[in-house]
Amino acid sequence: MDKTRRIFLKSLLAGSALLVAESLSGNSLVNMVKAADNEKPSNLPIFTPVYSPGAGFPQSVASGDPTPSGVILWTRVDPSIIQGVSGNEYNPGLMEWIQDSSKSKVNSSVVEAINNGQFIMFEISTEPDFSSTVLRGYAPIYSDFDNVVKIDLDGYLSPRTTYYYRFVTKPGYVSKAGKFKTLPESDAYLSSARFAYISCGDYTNGYFNVLRFIAEEELDFVVHLGDYVYESVGDPTYQNPLPDRQITLPSNTSKAFTIDDYRTLYHTYRSDPDMQKMHENHAIIAIWDDHEFANDTYYPAVAPDDSLESSPARRLTANQVWFEYMPARVTFDPTLGFKDSLKIYRSMKLGNLAELILTDERLYRSSHPCGEGEIGERYLADGCDKIHDPNQSMLGVTTSDQRNWFLNRVKTSTAVWKIWGNEVQFVPLKLLGKYVNLDAWDGFAGERKLISQELKDAGVQNFIVITGDFHTFEANVMKVDYENDPDSSAIGIELMVGSVTSSNLKELIEQAVYGRITNSNPLPLPVMKEIIERFMGPITVISDAIVSEAINKLTSLLRIENPWIKLFDSTTHGYCILELTMNKATWTAYSVDTVKSRNASKRLLWQCEVPQGRTTLNVIAG
Ligand SMILES: [Fe+2]
Numbered sequence: 001m002d003k004t005r006r007i008f009l010k011s012l013l014a015g016s017a018l019l020v021a022e023s024l025s026g027n028s029l030v031n032m033v034k035a036a037d038n039e040k041p042s043n044l045p046i047f048t049p050v051y052s053p054g055a056g057f058p059q060s061v062a063s064g065d066p067t068p069s070g071v072i073l074w075t076r077v078d079p080s081i082i083q084g085v086s087g088n089e090y091n092p093g094l095m096e097w098i099q100d101s102s103k104s105k106v107n108s109s110v111v112e113a114i115n116n117g118q119f120i121m122f123e124i125s126t127e128p129d130f131s132s133t134v135l136r137g138y139a140p141i142y143s144d145f146d147n148v149v150k151i152d153l154d155g156y157l158s159p160r161t162t163y164y165y166r167f168v169t170k171p172g173y174v175s176k177a178g179k180f181k182t183l184p185e186s187d188a189y190l191s192s193a194r195f196a197y198i199s200c201g202d203y204t205n206g207y208f209n210v211l212r213f214i215a216e217e218e219l220d221f222v223v224h225l226g227d228y229v230y231e232s233v234g235d236p237t238y239q240n241p242l243p244d245r246q247i248t249l250p251s252n253t254s255k256a257f258t259i260d261d262y263r264t265l266y267h268t269y270r271s272d273p274d275m276q277k278m279h280e281n282h283a284i285i286a287i288w289d290d291h292e293f294a295n296d297t298y299y300p301a302v303a304p305d306d307s308l309e310s311s312p313a314r315r316l317t318a319n320q321v322w323f324e325y326m327p328a329r330v331t332f333d334p335t336l337g338f339k340d341s342l343k344i345y346r347s348m349k350l351g352n353l354a355e356l357i358l359t360d361e362r363l364y365r366s367s368h369p370c371g372e373g374e375i376g377e378r379y380l381a382d383g384c385d386k387i388h389d390p391n392q393s394m395l396g397v398t399t400s401d402q403r404n405w406f407l408n409r410v411k412t413s414t415a416v417w418k419i420w421g422n423e424v425q426f427v428p429l430k431l432l433g434k435y436v437n438l439d440a441w442d443g444f445a446g447e448r449k450l451i452s453q454e455l456k457d458a459g460v461q462n463f464i465v466i467t468g469d470f471h472t473f474e475a476n477v478m479k480v481d482y483e484n485d486p487d488s489s490a491i492g493i494e495l496m497v498g499s500v501t502s503s504n505l506k507e508l509i510e511q512a513v514y515g516r517i518t519n520s521n522p523l524p525l526p527v528m529k530e531i532i533e534r535f536m537g538p539i540t541v542i543s544d545a546i547v548s549e550a551i552n553k554l555t556s557l558l559r560i561e562n563p564w565i566k567l568f569d570s571t572t573h574g575y576c577i578l579e580l581t582m583n584k585a586t587w588t589a590y591s592v593d594t595v596k597s598r599n600a601s602k603r604l605l606w607q608c609e610v611p612q613g614r615t616t617l618n619v620i621a622g
Pocket of ligand 1: 199200227291469470471502520
């Protein structure tokens with residue numbers, strides 16, 4: 001057994017089902033399950049559905065990180081129905097079984113746990129009605145991990161196939177059926193791929209209409225670029241979440257600090273019917289941004305809005321809960337400390353057509369270069385020398401591991417399209433001569449230049465960056481040196497998605513004008529007040545017309561000062577689709593007309609094409 005596999009198993013959750021199943025049959029899981037329909041494996045009960053689908057599974061189901069031969073399956077069982085097994089008790093045993101392949105008998109405590117109903121049965125079928133199953137197994141429900149189930153099926157399924165899955169408990173609670181598609185073989189010819197990407201869905205700020213529209217799309221998978229949850233739930237006495245979207249944390253504070261707080265966020269977000277539909281219909285590939293832990297966070301686990309001291313225990317807690325809830329193929333080992341407990345940067349190949357490379361821009365990054373104050377330091381800043389220091393790092397302030405890995409993946413990829421899943425804005429964003437947001441790559445311009453130069457020198461082609469974080473739709477042309485050589489040829493295209501629900505710049509202006517506050521502003525409210533004051537003077541009349549005038553002025557000023565930004569819209573919410581073929585990448589941005597009601601429609605915002613071998617952005621609609 002190689003080291004990676006062993007560490008992976010140590011994570012308790014993912015992988016355990018296979019171990020159990022392998023041990024149970026004394027053979028491979030596939031063999032056992034293939035026999036399952038005709039020949040019931042000895043000792044093992046087959047759980048049969050009794051209750052209506054979904055009852056007992058308050059967060060429904062999810063799948064993620066597809067491979068050519070598998071996926072991660074996820075669910076959570078209502079602890080009032082079943083208390084699962086304790087991970088601490090079971091881990092040493094599981095480790096022992098898998099490392100000793102000569103064992104053909106199942107540890108009797110596992111059979112006992114299955115018979116006790118503390119393990120769940122999962123079924124995989126190519127039929128939506130499960131009239132036949134291609135795979136069946138048992139996985140522990142982990143009481144120490146909030147009663148979640150997480151199973152890795154890598155190695156057990158066929159490439160480029162749509163599968164349905166469900167979970168059944170011993171008493172007959174059956175989950176809703178989920179669906180996912182496996183990837184093609186990593187070297188296979190693939191004529192096209194199509195995926196959606198999103199970021200920033202503040203539950204309290206609106207309904208997840210965007211996710212419902214995504215659920216209806218025909219896709220290979222969905223990429224989530226972070227801010228899946230917001231640690232801040234606000235204080236309803238002065239903030240204004242929708243009345244039926246308020247969240248009360250167990251610690252009764254306005255921000256998540258404890259493990260119960262963070263779990264409550266995920267319980268609530270995943271209780272949303274549109275969120276559930278998206279997860280049921282598509283596998284997700286997720287990375288985090290800051291709000292899965294705390295606003296504008298940086299190494300070493302600093303939450304600068306709360307304290308400039310490191311908060312390793314809080315960060316470790318946030319890591320654990322992300323690990324519990326995200327169907328991601330990552331390991332979690334709390335004994336390694338917050339920094340090394342979890343590594344989320346990873347890549348996946350879509351045949352020879354594309355490689356998706358995802359980075360972590362929060363856990364290892366440097367502090368803000370010019371200070372942690374809001375106006376003039378983190379935001380709306382004149383800048384400082386540190387910005388241009390390549391040691392001021394987004395990808396790794398204490399180690400260059402991630403940066404080397406990233407550059408190596410992009411430069412050596414044999415796929416036609418290199419798609420970078422990047423959290424924060426890559427190209428510069430200046431307004432009135434000031435840096436708008438030094439929490440983005442502008443605060444790391446030295447490293448940005450180093451990366452861009454290296455990719456240019458290596459002759460990397462077909463490099464597309466997908467970005468979230470700023471609650472704004474943008475299409476940008478990336479350069480090596482924006483200030484001194486803006487006419488140089490581009491190194492790639494950045495395509496930023498607006499938010500699912502989080503406040504955009506227009507809503508931030510509304511807050512400045514009308515005095516409303518939300519939990520998910522792309523910039524602090526005082527910064528926006530300052531911006532409005534600078535180019536509009538003191539606001540004396542409060543009206544929607546003033547809001548429109550301000551956002552229009554802001555948009556055109558930003559376009560003029562940042563000519564590499566070709567399209568910019570921060571007045572709406574929505575999602576993007578990237579469709580890749582050998583000849584071109586087609587980017588489609590969709591906007592929803594409201595997030596304040598569930599009754600919403602969507603419209604095309606823009607559609608653009610990037611021809612293969614070029615760095616031009618052709619707007620074909622919108
Ligand atoms: Fe966000």
